Amino acid sequence: MTRIRAVEPMFQHTNHREREILETLRQHGGSCRIQWLAETLNVSEETIRRNVKTLASAGAVRKVHGGVHIIGGHVEQPFNTRFSENAFQKQAIADHVAKIICSGDTLFLDIGSTTAHIAAALQSHRDLFVVTNSMLVAQSLASRNNNRVFLAGGELRAHDGGAFGKEALEYVKQFNVQYAILSVAAINASAGFMLHDIAEAEFSREISSRARIRIVAADSAKFNKSGPIILSHPSDFDMLVSDRMPPPDICRMLADNEVDLVLTEDQRGQRHTNNKAG
Incomplete structure (x- = not known):
């Protein structure tokens, strides 16, 4: 058997919190407010903003005033x-x-x-x-x-x-x-x-x-x-x-x-x- 070669995902440095943010966004239609995400995930708004910044740099999300939106191609249907x-x-x-x-x-x-x-x-x-x-x-x-x-x-x-x-x-x-x-x-x-x-x-x-x-x-x-x-x-x-x-x-x-x-x-x-x- 040829073992699968390590090929990093586009979000190769995505951490557990960023995964939670993406998953929560997908489950709620692709858009959420920063404050609501912080309350839902039980972390500070600053933590959410820091992780959203990383996700935005990777092209996964777009920051909007007070909130965040998954870029269209990254939304998967239920x-x-x-x-x-x-x-x-x-x-x-x-x-x-x-x-x-x-x-x-x-x-x-x-x-x-x-x-x-x-x-x-x-x-x-x-x-x-x-x-x-x-x-x-x-x-x-x-x-x-x-x-x-x-x-x-x-x-x-x-x-x-x-x-x-x-x-x-x-x-x-x-x-x-x-x-x-x-x-x-x-x-x-x-x-x-x-x-x-x-x-x-x-x-x-x-x-x-x-x-x-x-x-x-x-x-x-x-x-x-x-x-x-x-x-x-x-x-x-x-x-x-x-x-x-x-x-x-x-x-x-x-x-x-x-x-x-x-x-x-x-x-x-x-x-x-x-x-x-x-």
Whole structure:
């Protein structure tokens, strides 16, 4: 197994407080007043201003009079909204991934909305060994068909039931599995695969480093979009499963990095030369 290379996110120095600020902004529509953030996070307004200044320098937020606003491309929709968006395409992707996974396989599944569809598509499989930080994934696959499901520890986020942070990262370090199945927020030719959340990116990198085959599952709505966090170098992944042929520049990016492109049943899959997943 080739261990994932360390590729720093755009916000490589973001600390715990800055992550809390970004997460709170996302949960409240992208804009908040400084005073309200300080009260909500139980810190001083000066602490909020200092961290907002760093985030603004990184291009994540914009300071406004008395408040702060996430820059448009960095706002991600709530989980329930994302789960319902492009549901037909995500279900087709999920069905295809379920054909790749065999009963008895070992795998990581992350918190993404597409991954939740994949978990549902795996419910007829047997004897799966599944590690996840998603309560929804765990509920879908635990206590079924002799599966073993391991849920990463830590506080569950209210809006998506995901566990993140030091406890979750330490927990998954115990495992070495066949597949890591990951969702992303955006794909483009210049940056590769991207996410909106630093904690999600950290978790995805960790589970990717502990799997033999790394699969990105993403619908075509993610093409030519952008996110603030670069997940990793594209060559650190083995396969992209999607519903449509990407634009030519993304196809070239995948081919240059030996990432297999596998399309759902309505499309012809394009396989690039790649020995990593063999």
